Amino acid sequence: MSALKSHSLIQTRMIRGAGPLGAMLGKWMLFRDPPDHTRLRSLVSKAFSPQMAERLRPKIQETTDFLLDSVKEKGEMDLMLHYASPLPLIVIAELLGVPAEDRERLRRWTIDIVPAIDFSPSREALMKATQGCKELMDYLRSIIIERRKGPPKEDLISALIEAEEQNDRLNEEELISMCALLLGAGHETTVNLIGNGSYALLRHPDQLALLREVPECVETAVEELLRYDSPVQMAFREVAEPVEIGGKLLRKGEQVINLLGSANRDPDAYPEPDRLDLRRTGPRHAAFGMGIHFCLGSHLARLEARAAFRSLAVKMPNLALQPVPIKRREGTNFRGLETLQVSF
Numbered sequence: 001m002s003a004l005k006s007h008s009l010i011q012t013r014m015i016r017g018a019g020p021l022g023a024m025l026g027k028w029m030l031f032r033d034p035p036d037h038t039r040l041r042s043l044v045s046k047a048f049s050p051q052m053a054e055r056l057r058p059k060i061q062e063t064t065d066f067l068l069d070s071v072k073e074k075g076e077m078d079l080m081l082h083y084a085s086p087l088p089l090i091v092i093a094e095l096l097g098v099p100a101e102d103r104e105r106l107r108r109w110t111i112d113i114v115p116a117i118d119f120s121p122s123r124e125a126l127m128k129a130t131q132g133c134k135e136l137m138d139y140l141r142s143i144i145i146e147r148r149k150g151p152p153k154e155d156l157i158s159a160l161i162e163a164e165e166q167n168d169r170l171n172e173e174e175l176i177s178m179c180a181l182l183l184g185a186g187h188e189t190t191v192n193l194i195g196n197g198s199y200a201l202l203r204h205p206d207q208l209a210l211l212r213e214v215p216e217c218v219e220t221a222v223e224e225l226l227r228y229d230s231p232v233q234m235a236f237r238e239v240a241e242p243v244e245i246g247g248k249l250l251r252k253g254e255q256v257i258n259l260l261g262s263a264n265r266d267p268d269a270y271p272e273p274d275r276l277d278l279r280r281t282g283p284r285h286a287a288f289g290m291g292i293h294f295c296l297g298s299h300l301a302r303l304e305a306r307a308a309f310r311s312l313a314v315k316m317p318n319l320a321l322q323p324v325p326i327k328r329r330e331g332t333n334f335r336g337l338e339t340l341q342v343s344f
């Protein structure tokens, strides 16, 4: 927590690919420090507020119900393919205001780009991400041009175009990069929360039964599932000036990896940290980070996850794991499942 809040640690200067990929990632506020970060964050916060996320509540519930009703008759599904993946994609596309028929392309680009911001991406991953990035930026540019021509809509792209603070606005390239960040940061992470959380519930039938019997405990349940199997495992930083943290002297230029998933299992903070307890109260977890880069989408992610777990527990009373091995996603930072076969 101290490291994440320390002003002596800044975003790492580790190179994240050249060309369009480096250009796009270089503009993400996630990788900027003050004063650039402060400026970008305050502009986007004008457009993307918890109230804006709140407006999506009915759409989120409608989508979880629709997805579960669509598979109900089948008796089994790959929960990642039919539930965890589509929900955040539908929600983020709706939030941004991109046409429903383009969702599949957005999903593909996100899948290609996300590995580039993982720990030590391979050359192949960077090449794939560069191509995905080019296509996504061209796509977003055309949407933004179109949106500027017409009357403003009630979506995030319009709000970002309009967002103004002290006579300052996002320029064209910043707008495109911001949309790409919201898409990337807001999609894969929530998919993995729903996937990891469902898997944890399925391995702890008593906890799944508790959620089914007392659906109101979904709020603490989501916090516990974020803590128990965190979708983002790491936050990378670089030491800007010597500083002592946790009794260790960090020297200028050193790279620091904050292990969020590990902090969330700290026995000094959480008694019996490896036990899943949906009613656990206690210190705030670090799954959304901490300090100036604290997750901007935490409110939206919580809304989605609460609806997803509540509906799954209540609408699927016989939910069980199928006796096939689960498959994990590749990568180190973004922890999630590739497939999760369940019956109901």
Ligand code: HEM
Residues within 6 Å of the ligand: 029, 030, 031, 041, 092, 181, 182, 183, 185, 186, 187, 189, 190, 193, 230, 231, 232, 234, 235, 236, 260, 286, 287, 288, 289, 290, 292, 293, 294, 295, 296, 297, 298, 300, 301
């Ligand atoms: C379960 C889902 C999510 C998790 C676990 C998660 C996790 C995180 C973490 C750990 C950070 C901080 C990284 C750091 O300090 O280096 C972060 C930042 C961020 N997240 Fe999320 N996130 C989630 C969902 C979302 C959603 C739904 C959105 C938007 C729609 C979003 C947008 C962002 C943005 C824009 C930042 C950068 C904030 C800044 O640099 O000031 N996230 N997220």
